[in-house]
Structure formats: structure tokens, C-alpha cells
Amino acid sequence: MSNTTKLTVNKLNLTKVNLIKGAVVCFIDENENDKAFLNEVILKGSEMLKDIKKHPKYQNLKDGDFLEFPLASNTKIEAIIIVKKPNDITEVNVRKVGAKLANLTHYDSITIFTSNIEFLTQVTYGFQLKSYFFDKYKGERSKRVKNINILSLSPKIFKKNYLEYSALIEGITLTRDLTNEPSNILTTEEFAKRLKSLSTLGLKIQILEEAELKKLGMNALLGVGQGSPSPSKVVIMEWQGIKGKDPLVIVGKGVVFDTGGISLKPANGMEQMTVDMGGAGVVAGLMKTIAIRGAKKHVIGAVGLVENMPDGKAQRPGDVVTSMKGDTIEIINTDAEGRLVLCDLLWYVQQKYTPKAVIDLATLTGAIIVALGNEKAGVFSNNQPFAEQFIECALEEGEGAWQMPLDNSYDRLLKSHIADVKNVGGRPANSISAARFLQRFVDNDLPWIHLDIAGVASTGTGSSISPKGATGWGVKSLNKLIDKYF
Numbered sequence: 001m002s003n004t005t006k007l008t009v010n011k012l013n014l015t016k017v018n019l020i021k022g023a024v025v026c027f028i029d030e031n032e033n034d035k036a037f038l039n040e041v042i043l044k045g046s047e048m049l050k051d052i053k054k055h056p057k058y059q060n061l062k063d064g065d066f067l068e069f070p071l072a073s074n075t076k077i078e079a080i081i082i083v084k085k086p087n088d089i090t091e092v093n094v095r096k097v098g099a100k101l102a103n104l105t106h107y108d109s110i111t112i113f114t115s116n117i118e119f120l121t122q123v124t125y126g127f128q129l130k131s132y133f134f135d136k137y138k139g140e141r142s143k144r145v146k147n148i149n150i151l152s153l154s155p156k157i158f159k160k161n162y163l164e165y166s167a168l169i170e171g172i173t174l175t176r177d178l179t180n181e182p183s184n185i186l187t188t189e190e191f192a193k194r195l196k197s198l199s200t201l202g203l204k205i206q207i208l209e210e211a212e213l214k215k216l217g218m219n220a221l222l223g224v225g226q227g228s229p230s231p232s233k234v235v236i237m238e239w240q241g242i243k244g245k246d247p248l249v250i251v252g253k254g255v256v257f258d259t260g261g262i263s264l265k266p267a268n269g270m271e272q273m274t275v276d277m278g279g280a281g282v283v284a285g286l287m288k289t290i291a292i293r294g295a296k297k298h299v300i301g302a303v304g305l306v307e308n309m310p311d312g313k314a315q316r317p318g319d320v321v322t323s324m325k326g327d328t329i330e331i332i333n334t335d336a337e338g339r340l341v342l343c344d345l346l347w348y349v350q351q352k353y354t355p356k357a358v359i360d361l362a363t364l365t366g367a368i369i370v371a372l373g374n375e376k377a378g379v380f381s382n383n384q385p386f387a388e389q390f391i392e393c394a395l396e397e398g399e400g401a402w403q404m405p406l407d408n409s410y411d412r413l414l415k416s417h418i419a420d421v422k423n424v425g426g427r428p429a430n431s432i433s434a435a436r437f438l439q440r441f442v443d444n445d446l447p448w449i450h451l452d453i454a455g456v457a458s459t460g461t462g463s464s465i466s467p468k469g470a471t472g473w474g475v476k477s478l479n480k481l482i483d484k485y486f
Contacts, residue, residue, distance in 0.1 A: 022109030098126025171289030179470035227314025254280030261334030278457030376400035
């Protein structure tokens with residue numbers, strides 16, 4: 001996990017406060033241990049801090065904000081950071097406090113202490129979520145906090161509590177790394193190779209090559225990639241932490257680059273299509289998290305890896321392909337390629353694994369960004385209780401999600417005069433008709449959720465807990481859903 005700040009955990013020793021380097025974070029608290037730590041730091045620091053609660057700047061602080069007091073050069077402690085705890089101490093709010101501290105990149109090292117281990121856990125988690133960086137291709141590396149030192153009264157208990165969050169950081173980091181990679185590096189072959197390496201964690205990895213996909217009848221998926229020199233692949237990742245249980249299957253769209261194919265996208269903004277494998281990236285990160293924490297669950301991740309290019313062999317508007325299910329699809333627009341990848345994948349996992357439920361993730365439509373912006377993913381489902389469970393978990397994890405309509409009145413948009421269905425329904429209700437297209441390939445009795453993550457997989461500005469670029473949206477929510485309801 002090289003792309004986040006290094007974490008160390010030590011037992012608090014007040015006699016060694018003078019050895020601390022960098023910035024020291026203190027929380028104003030009535031707890032005796034917190035007061036003792038603050039007093040010891042103040043002895044090494046500034047007289048201004050003795051009556052900090054009366055300091056006008058402190059009184060005007062908003063919840064979760066902090067004051068920074070640089071110290072004289074005669075101490076190893078460079079600064080004392082006084083944080084005002086949020087009144088509403090939810091996990092999400094405390095993580096945001098940690099994320100704000102990660103912005104103090106003018107310090108190489110930051111030390112944090114509070115006696116409340118759960119609070120300390122969430123602050124640390126938020127710090128690591130925000131401290132992620134992706135600068136492997138830069139000559140000048142990004143300014144960052146190199147070390148975060150956690151002081152705890154019970155470091156063993158803290159480490160035990162933080163195990164799950166460490167696993168989540170590992171998974172989210174993988175998702176962000178994959179999504180941020182340029183497409184000339186993350187080809188379908190390189191993507192498959194990186195997923196194969198997860199077998200060292202105990203995941204069973206199977207890679208289906210083009211010849212086998214052809215035998216299976218995955219013509220919709222294969223049609224997307226037939227104009228690219230990069231071979232199309234399906235990668236299956238299975239974690240069987242418990243035997244004899246029908247699996248939850250998570251399916252991801254992995255279009256490593258999307259030019260739009262023959263229906264070529266405009267040049268302006270096309271570079272952003274490196275993130276069109278974001279759904280597959282989330283599946284990979286989730287499976288890594290589940291494996292690291294040794295979850296007693298049966299979960300299968302399936303991703304379709306293709307590249308959509310406008311070659312002489314590329315699929316054309318007007319073509320008709322036969323899906324693995326047997327439905328014929330009229331290709332109206334080759335830029336509506338993600339649903340062609342997913343429809344074959346969805347059908348395959350149902351036939352192969354008889355899942356308990358299926359969730360798919362895809363950067364599927366620009367229309368969902370028009371509807372929900374970069375704040376929320378679109379949630380479509382054939383099972384209301386299942387949808388509500390996911391939205392509940394997303395809310396608890398601070399990941400925006402909003403349920404969209406999905407009724408059969410939208411089917412008329414997909415009617416074709418020469419095939420069973422068209423691959424697009426036009427501009428009106430575009431994200432909904434895309435979801436209805438996918439629903440054709442899901443058994444009516446199988447609980448299913450489609451997540452359109454086009455607006456949340458990557459952002460141009462960053463968020464309260466993620467930097468600019470890939471967010472890792474979905475790993476936390478899906479992990480919680482699996483824990484609570486499977």
C-alpha cells in the first residue's frame with residue numbers, strides 16, 4: 001500500500017513527548033488522559049494554549065476544524081494542532097476530521113492522540129482515505145504527510161479495531177490505482193495480470209480468454225472489443241470464506257478505454273474515458289478487502305475487460321449480435337458498449353453460480369451525471385428491500401446513492417424493428433432505459449441492483465475524504481452490505 005501515508009502505532013508515554021517530531025494533534029476533551037497529554041504538549045509548546053477554550057479563534061471554530069500553532073525551532077515539535085471535536089460524533093463526521101488533518105502536507109510527520117479508541121480509529125481511517133496520492137508518472141512528487149503516528153493507551157486494542165479499516169484502505173487504494181491508471185498502461189492484459197496477483201490473498205482467480213468466451217456465446221461482450229488489438233477477457237474472483245452458501249455476485253464493467261467505437265466520442269474530454277473501467281476497479285478493490293479481512297462470506301467478483309476502438313474490424317451501428325442469453329441486439333450506437341459487456345456477464349454468472357443476489361457496477365451513462373451530478377450514484381433494482389438495504393449502507397458510509405425508477409413503461413424506448421431489443425433508447429431517460437436493458441438479462445426472481453457510478457467513480461475536484469481523481473466509491477458500502485445482510 002505505497003500510495004497512502006505510512007501508519008505507525010505506539011503506546012502513549014508522557015515522559016517521551018519531547019521526542020515527538022513534526023505536528024502534534026490535540027483534542028480538547030474533559031477526559032483526564034487527554035488533558036494530561038495536552039498539558040504535557042503545552043509545556044513543550046506555547047503559552048497561548050493554556051486557556052485555549054477562551055481563545056477567540058477557538059470559540060469561532062466550526063465543528064471538526066482546527067487551529068495551528070507553529071512552535072519555536074528549539075523543540076522537535078514543529079506545531080500543535082488544536083481540533084474542535086464535532087458535536088454530532090458520527091463515524092462519517094469523525095472521518096472528515098481525519099481527512100482535514102491529511103491536508104497538513106507541510107509537515108512530514110503528524111502525531112495524533114485521544115483516549116477514545118473508536119474516535120481515534122475513525123480519525124485515522126479518514127486521514128488515510130484522504131492522504132492517498134497517485135503521482136507515479138510525475139518527476140516531482142506530490143507534497144504529502146509521510147508518517148502518521150498514532151498514540152494510544154491500548155495500542156493492541158487499537159490495532160485490532162483497525163484491522164477491518166486497514167483492509168478497506170488496501171481495497172480502496174487498489175480501486176483508485178486501477179481507475180487512475182492511463183489506458184496505455186492498464187490494458188486488458190495488464191488488468192487481468194494485476195487481478196491474477198490477488199490469488200496470493202486466497203482468492204480463486206479464473207481468466208476466460210476470447211476463445212472460451214466465443215464458445216460460451218458472449219457475442220455482445222466480444223463485439224465491443226473486436227476493433228481493439230487488446231484481447232477481451234472475463235476475470236472471475238471467488239472468495240469462499242464459508243462453504244455451502246449461495247454466493248453474492250458482484251459484476252463490474254471494465255472498459256479500459258472507450259473511444260465510443262465507430263460512434264466516435266467528441267475529442268473534448270475523451271481523455272477521461274480511462275476511468276470507464278471504474279466498475280471493475282470497485283469489484284477488484286472489494287474482493288481484495290474481503291480477502292484481507294478473511295470474511296466468512298461467499299462472494300464472487302466478475303469483471304469484463306474490453307477496449308472499445310474504431311478499427312476496420314470494429315462493430316458498426318446497424319449490426320445485430322446474439323447475446324449469451326439468446327436475445328438479439330440491434331446496435332444503434334457503439335458508444336453504448338458497457339451494457340453489452342454487462343448483459344453477457346450477468347447471464348453467465350446466473351447460469352454458472354446460482355447466486356443469492358447480484359449487483360453490477362458501471363460507469364454506464366452520462367445521463368446519470370446530468371440527473372445526480374458527482375454527489376450520488378444511481379441505484380436501480382428489481383427488489384425494493386434489497387435496494388433499501390444498499391442505500392442504508394451507503395448512507396452509513398457517507399457514499400451518496402439515490403434510487404431511480406425502473407418500471408416497464410420505459411421498455412418501449414428499446415423496441416427494435418429487426419431484433420429483440422436495441423442497445424439504446426435515445427436521450428430521454430437514458431440511464432433508466434440502460435438499466436431496463438440490463439434487467440432483461442436478470443431472472444425476475446433474483447434480487448438485483450444496478451449501480452450507475454459514472455458521476456462518482458472519479459471527480460475533478462476531490463471530496464471531503466478523497467483527493468482529485470478516482471474516489472474508490474462503493475468499496476465501503478458494498479463491504480458493509482455484505483457484513484450486515486449476507
